[in-house]
């Protein structure tokens with residue numbers, strides 16, 4: 001039985017479907033009734049050399065993420081830092097003219113410095129303030145090398161754990177279901193419609209219409225590093241999305257990170273399941289949750305094990321300081337490092 005003080009990584013899942021994906025990347029899952037504190041139960045397991053405790057938010061939103069992180073930190077005192085892993089909305093493209101990167105559904109966005117020294121920005125408070133500079137844990141992930149791991153292989157291993165009925169739950173939906181609508185074309189159907197029947201196909205850009213930068217082989221998402229916009233409001237307008245992107249240099253929209261970033265060393269990993277417009281649907285959610293979890297697993301493999309006993313009496317600042325010289329990506333301007341076609345580049349050296 002793993003004791004509460006032995007967990008060193010806190011993994012926050014905003015949604016139950018994010019939790020289903022992380023279960024599949026655990027190398028070992030502990031009996032659920034053994035991972036608890038004051039009758040609050042968590043998912044616990046081992047990923048490589050790390051003891052990981054996983055919490056799911058009761059509701060979506062910034063404050064819920066903050067509450068969960070606080071509870072987890074109180075219950076598992078040696079959590080050195082958090083990973084917040086789940087699905088989110090992405091901008092379709094970013095970067096300066098001539099060096100534009102395309103984000104397609106299923107790609108992964110990782111919070112890292114991009115213009116603002118790595119802020120997660122909370123933008124629904126009327127003013128953009130740097131809500132939670134990424135702390136030492138993330139800043140220390142600055143690139144000074146590169147390392148590749150294979151997200152494709154992790155996805156394959158995840159599927160092997162599924163029973164027959166769920167076998168295709170985490171399949172790559174493929175390019176034909178990746179529809180990027182023109183900015184001004186609003187969704188015509190209900191929330192559940194996947195646009196195929198309700199929305200005008202002439203108003204869609206498929207990946208093939210978006211140039212080579214939008215091409216992906218099956219199970220080979222690209223990884224993007226950049227600022228994340230965090231808000232309590234769901235982003236459902238392409239026009240508003242473009243405005244916020246332009247004004248604040250963000251590549252991803254979500255509803256949790258700012259709540260956690262304020263208080264704890266935290267890395268945000270988001271699988272992109274829609275384009276933050278009115279055509280949101282659930283078609284990509286499982287796969288995006290899987291690519292995010294697969295990336296995060298690779299990330300943990302790069303991080304030295306945290307010694308739970310030695311950090312027992314240190315402050316949280318010092319926890320962060322024990323994670324040194326690690327970086328996301330190898331491009332300090334925060335532009336997508338490149339299309340890796342499945343080989344995720346972490347940008348720091350294995351110890």
Ligand SMILES: [Zn+2]
Nearest residue numbers: 187195199279
């Ligand atoms: Zn639509």
